[in-house]
Amino acid sequence: xxxxxxxxxxxxxxxxxxxxxxxxxxxxxxxxxxxxxxxxxxxxxxxxxxxxxxxxxxxxxxxxxxxxxxxxxxxxxxxxxxxxxxxxxxxxxxxxxxxxxxxxxxxxxxxxxxxxxxxxxxxxxxxxxxxxxxxxxxxxxxxxxxxxxxxxxxxxxxxxxxxxxxxxxxxxxxxxxx
Amino acid sequence: xxxxxxxxxxxxxxxxxxxxxxxxxxxxxxxxxxxxxxxxxxxxxxxxxxxxxxxxxxxxxxxxxxxxxxxxxxxxxxxxxxxxxxxxxxxxxxxxxxxxxxxxxxxxxxxxxxxxxxxxxxxxxxxxxxxxxxxxxxxxxxxxxxxxxxxxxxxxxxxxxxxxxxxxxxxxxxxxxxxxxxxxxxxxxxxxxxxxxxxxxxxxxxxxxxxxxxxxxxxxxxxxxxxxxxxxxxxxxxxxxxxxxxxxxxxxxx
Numbered sequence: 052x053x054x055x056x057x058x059x060x061x062x063x064x065x066x067x068x069x070x071x072x073x074x075x076x077x078x079x080x081x082x083x084x085x086x087x088x089x090x091x092x093x094x095x096x097x098x099x100x101x102x103x104x105x106x107x108x109x110x111x112x113x114x115x116x117x118x119x120x121x122x123x124x125x126x127x128x129x130x131x132x133x134x135x136x137x138x139x140x141x142x143x144x145x146x147x148x149x150x151x152x153x154x155x156x157x158x159x160x161x162x163x164x165x166x167x168x169x170x171x172x173x174x175x176x177x178x179x180x181x182x183x184x185x186x187x188x189x190x191x192x193x194x195x196x197x198x199x200x201x202x203x204x205x206x207x208x209x210x211x212x213x214x215x216x217x218x219x220x221x222x223x224x225x226x227x228x229x
Numbered sequence: 230x231x232x233x234x235x236x237x238x239x240x241x242x243x244x245x246x247x248x249x250x251x252x253x254x255x256x257x258x259x260x261x262x263x264x265x266x267x268x269x270x271x272x273x274x275x276x277x278x279x280x281x282x283x284x285x286x287x288x289x290x291x292x293x294x295x296x297x298x299x300x301x302x303x304x305x306x307x308x309x310x311x312x313x314x315x316x317x318x319x320x321x322x323x324x325x326x327x328x329x330x331x332x333x334x335x336x337x338x339x340x341x342x343x344x345x346x347x348x349x350x351x352x353x354x355x356x357x358x359x360x361x362x363x364x365x366x367x368x369x370x371x372x373x374x375x376x377x378x379x380x381x382x383x384x385x386x387x388x389x390x391x392x393x394x395x396x397x398x399x400x401x402x403x404x405x406x407x408x409x410x411x412x413x414x415x416x417x418x419x420x421x422x423x424x425x426x427x428x429x430x431x432x433x434x435x436x437x438x439x440x441x442x443x444x445x446x447x448x449x450x451x452x453x454x455x456x457x458x459x460x461x462x463x464x465x466x467x468x469x470x471x472x473x474x475x476x477x478x479x480x481x482x483x
Contacts, residue, residue, distance in 0.1 A: 077370045084374045107472035166389070194476075207389045209404075209439075211466040213459065215390065221444035221453035222406075224472040 097166065097206060101128040103214055105226035109191055118144055120191060122151060126204075126216065126226065131160050134170060136202070138191070142183060152178035153188065157202060168204045169197065194218045232270045233336040238313050242267055249313040256309050261286050261294070262302045269306075269319065269327070270335055278326040303327065392439075397421070399432030404439045417442070424456050424473070435461050439470075452477065 103126045111118040122140035134157040142149045157170040175192070177183075195218045197203045205217030212228045232240040239248045245263035247256045258266060264286045268277060279299060286302075287294030303319055310318040317330045329335070391407040397418065405417060417440055425432055432438075437459045444453040454475040459467035 073367060077367050080374055081370050084377045087377070105470065105472055107474050110473060110475045112475070112477040194474075209389070209392070210437075211464075213467040213470070215439075219445065221474075222441045222455045223474050224455065225439050225457040225459065225467070225470045227467065227470065 099128055099130055101206065101228070102126070103206075103216070103226035103228045105216065105224045107224045109194075111190060118142070118187075118190075120151070120187075122191070124224070124226070128157070128160055128168070128170075132158055134158075134160050136195070142187060144187060149183040149187065150180055151183045151188065152181040153183070154178075155192070155202065163203070166206050168206060170202045170204075172196075172200050172202050194220060194223060231338050233338060234270075234310070234318075235315055235334050236336070238310065238315060240266060240270065247309055247313065254313070256312070258309065259302070259305065261298070262305045262309075264290075265299075265302050266306055269329055270337075272328065274329050274331065274333075276322060276326050276328045281326070394437075397432050397438075400434035401432035401436040401438055404437055406441050406443070408443055409441065420454070421456065425458075428458075428473075430458050437461055437467060 104124065105126075106121075106123045109120040109122065111120075120140065120142040122138050125137040126134075127136075128134035136155040136157070138151055138153045138155070140151045142151060154176040156173040156176065158173050160168055160170040163169045195202050195204065197219045203219045205215070205222070207215040207217070209215050209225065214226050214228050215222055216224045216226050230242060232242075233250075234240065237250055239250060240246070241248070242263065245258045245260065247258065248254070265282065268282065268285055279296065282299055283294045283296075287298070303321075307319055310316075315333075318333060319327050320330045321327050392404050393407065394402050394404050397403050403418065403421060405414065409417065420442075421438055421440055422432075424430075425438075430436070439455065439457040439459065442452055442454040452475075455472065456475075457470050457472045459470040462468040
């Protein structure tokens with residue numbers, strides 16, 4: 052006959068307490084991980100708000116004519132619902148200088164693919180001192196557009212606070228995040 | 230003190246009760262049966278003579294026990310164990326005595342003072358099961374978290390365009406993206422040198438020049454080119470960048 056002599060312990064409230072604490076910690080970590088994953092799944096890789104400034108000279112060459120537009124930009128994406136692109140600067144065309152003061156208001160900002168964002172253009176606001184003809188300004192805006200009301204931006208990280216801003220056609224500028 | 234038989238039945242000598250662990254059913258044995266069972270459980274499987282049992286169960290208590298009495302209480306014990314699924318418990322050796330079957334496993338348990346009731350026992354086993362389940366859940370959760378964090382870690386930077394940096398004559402850094410064909414590097418350097426001369430910039434240490442001329446609309450001379458000149462600070466960060474974005478080609482500008 053097999054005889055075994057063991058001591059059966061009584062129920063340990065300490066064990067119960069430890070089990071409850073461990074369970075709570077594990078579930079808390081799980082919830083944090085899932086929330087973190089959901090956050091990244093929604094915004095994927097860029098933590099918002101994303102604010103970036105850059106200064107760009109747009110040089111258009113068409114039929115041997117060169118058109119230069121000097122602009123500073125302030126791109127802000129606050130969240131999926133709101134953002135804007137400010138454009139301030141000037142353009143020289145046919146011995147005239149035009150002032151540019153425009154705000155492109157955005158909403159419904161969504162990540163179409165890895166770090167390629169599309170947004171709806173709610174409206175393009177011209178400030179009072181903006182003298183730029185729309186036809187000329189649209190040449191620039193079209194570099195960012197995939198449709199009349201849709202703007203597309205590639206936002207890639209390069210180096211420390213340096214980010215690359217691309218449009219549907221090409222990389223347009225290097226910007227400094229702030 | 231209590232006994233666990235075949236890990237399924239608990240005998241508590243304090244109240245003479247047999248408890249079936251799985252179902253929670255309980256049988257209280259009559260006093261002679263309790264004494265008999267106690268002797269059997271303490272016997273460690275050794276053979277016990279009938280005379281010895283009669284003496285210890287009845288005579289020591291000033292009672293007269295007969296062979297029939299002994300058979301009757303052995304039968305009660307057998308039936309009790311049998312009802313809890315233990316068919317082979319007491320083995321009778323004719324004209325000699327009885328002993329526990331070799332297959333019977335007895336675990337002798339001790340407690341602080343009071344033997345655990347069935348409810349406590351049940352809770353203990355439930356707790357052990359819960360702990361095992363908890364361990365599984367925790368391992369699973371840890372694994373899930375590890376996978377999520379791995380996914381985030383490894384996918385974090387994969388979408389950023391890879392670039393190469395090379396020094397140009399003068400000490401500035403030229404940054405081009407990997408999608409730029411290697412064969413084009415020589416012409417890129419020429420473009421950049423021309424641009425630097427035209428714009429009055431100097432190629433010197435602390436200056437980084439980003440260049441890219443790949444466009445989805447590259448057809449003939451309809452190209453788009455980005456040249457960005459950045460001054461880097463002491464921490465090697467791009468402090469100020471000046472971008473020039475050409476449409477329809479650098480070559481056309483003169």
